[in-house]
Amino acid sequence: MSAGTNKIAVTVTDVSVVNALVKRFRFERSDGGLLPTFSGGAHTVVEMQDGDTHRLNPYSLMSDPMDQTAYTISVRRDDTGRGGSLFMHNSVKPGDQMTISYPVNLFPLDLRARKHLMIAGGIGITPFLAQIKQLSVMGERFELHYSCRNPALGSYVDELTEQHPNTTHIYYDDQNQSIDLEQLLGGQPLGTHIYVCGPKGMIDWVRGRAADLGWPREAVHYEEFLAPRSGKPFEVKLAMSNKVIQVGEHQSLLEAIEAAGVDAPYLCRGGACGQCETDVIGYDGKFLHYDHWLEDDQKTSGKKIMPCVSRFEGKTLVLDR
């Protein structure tokens, strides 16, 4: 069985508009019981039945980790994506019954840190909302640097600046404000850990500068969920289950494997955690590796694939699944 696939039946009890791009959803247990506590940075995988398509999308939990009555997530609408966020925005209404996974944390706080320095870009703010609630209760030291496009699209800016006026720093792109990373990273006391969540460019920028300035790798944490990309349909043979499956244009390989009734491991569904790593038995064609789990030499070896985000173009692909 896959880790993190313990399911919880929930009822949508609230859907609110945060701004033009973001909606917030509140889930409570359908059986009236309490939800598990979690740790700041955890996500849940939301199952969506969108017509014939079965979607499983991960979203960071943003509610108070100790609040067992409800979970909340924020979903940014992606009009050009594969449709999961559009389904959440257009079809999910209060009262709907849904299924979510138990919380899984791939972006936890390192509680040995003396200070937590958080750097967020856009919707990447969501895991920090839960982490800040956790750290506030524990009386831990933190500082948030949050970059967003403009005041109208700055999700939770008001809440953060009101509750944590001295530790929240907001940067608006359209006012030409940007994080002075050199200055910020150069002046942190020993024992500071960096957490960054946002677009890939931002994560690469922060990790690169931190490495140049001599920050230990162990003190730099990041989370980036990749949405599976669309691509040309392809055919795959699953050797262990002796099945030949078709992967559709807007379907991920992992989704196609699941649709064929084969139980494949997964955790993040975003190319980050490594849980779904699958052995390739044979292939004739070209891999399109989109994950950031496999090392470069593994990607070129033709022996491994991460079916949650990566694709294949060519004649045949045989997987050990």
Added chain:
Amino acid sequence: MTKFQFPESIRSRPIYGTLEPRPGKVHLMIADAEGAEALIDVAQAKPDLMAGANIMYFPKGSGDTFVTQLQALGPAQLYVGPSYSASVARLRRTLTDSHMGLQVYLAGTEGLIGQAMLEVTTAGIPHSAIQTEHRGSVARRMQCVHCKGITEDVMTDPFVCSHCGLNLFVRDHYSRRLAAFQGVCIDAEDPGNVPDPVELYS
């Protein structure tokens, strides 16, 4: 010969590497006796690094042998102290005033490396990000597991605890928290039956 290849041992025993220049603005280098040679090697590999180097050096028995050579490297600061233990307050103050990105280089005897490692990790740098290189004496800093007293610079196995006088067997079992190896009574069951002391790694 100042380099010594320790034989493979239990997992608890620290393993040392070879110092190499790393990116960063400030480089804190702590060494005793022949450990100076490892710092000199780093400086030769990347001379401009020394403009950001803060050296704390304890000559121990080596006298002035390395002090002039260290001065010649042109470090931003060179502090030559009478002993590590006399300089702990200075080290703590240095760490309090330091920022993330600080590179730490520890070289010399195991006692010095272990104790400095304890201070630096307590200050918040992950132990895996701290470079170490063993040079010089293979003497050990030992804790008597019975009276908890520390005996510095132990060269023989067994040895006599400088606090309680028990005859102690030198183990490879190491405590990062205490920065010391563990010494266990060797004649507990048959008092007086103590093997002749042998020099470590001889």
